[in-house]
Amino acid sequence: MIAPLTFALALFAQDAAPAAPAPAELPLPAGAPADDYQFVAWCFGALRGYMDLHKEVMPEVTRIESTYRPPGRKLADDLQVYADQMKQGERDLKRFQAALTAAEKASLQPINQIGAQALRRGRATWTASADVTARRKAQEWMSWTLPARCSVTADALEQRAKLMGTAFKVNAEAEPAPAPEAPVTETSSNAPAN
Numbered sequence: 001m002i003a004p005l006t007f008a009l010a011l012f013a014q015d016a017a018p019a020a021p022a023p024a025e026l027p028l029p030a031g032a033p034a035d036d037y038q039f040v041a042w043c044f045g046a047l048r049g050y051m052d053l054h055k056e057v058m059p060e061v062t063r064i065e066s067t068y069r070p071p072g073r074k075l076a077d078d079l080q081v082y083a084d085q086m087k088q089g090e091r092d093l094k095r096f097q098a099a100l101t102a103a104e105k106a107s108l109q110p111i112n113q114i115g116a117q118a119l120r121r122g123r124a125t126w127t128a129s130a131d132v133t134a135r136r137k138a139q140e141w142m143s144w145t146l147p148a149r150c151s152v153t154a155d156a157l158e159q160r161a162k163l164m165g166t167a168f169k170v171n172a173e174a175e176p177a178p179a180p181e182a183p184v185t186e187t188s189s190n191a192p193a194n
Helices: 002-015 036-052 054-067 075-106 112-126 134-143 148-171
Strands: none
Touching (some): 036 075, 036 148, 054 075, 054 134, 075 112, 075 148
């Protein structure tokens, strides 16, 4: 009797989806802050910088993709990948913004200033010197991917912030009850005048 139950539990355990990695288990990009809030702001800045270069680099990306064609693939299909990346980038920016906003609301201290600094640092990863050629910039742009740690950290940050925000609201002082109104006394027009 125990063997079938043990066998069923073993099968169930095999089919269970692996747990998502914790943010600390994923590599931290060089120059990125380790603090979760600042890291998500850094990711936002790096992704925004990447997306802002799209129009600038696409002529060179198209030239590169046209020149070095793998057999059996259409240019339009390969260029569609970049359009899809822009759509995914917009979704990721919204995800990061939601996490940052939740953390800012849950924080007892204003943290948006350090978030803005981290965002600028992330965006600065796309600041190229004047001697970088259009080809080199396009190649760097084509090979870049959003670090996997960004999305995982954003999700964890938002979840923690929402839990903390709820805790803060529970412990917040209750609003004072409105003061009772003074009783209204009726005056009679039949009262004697002095």
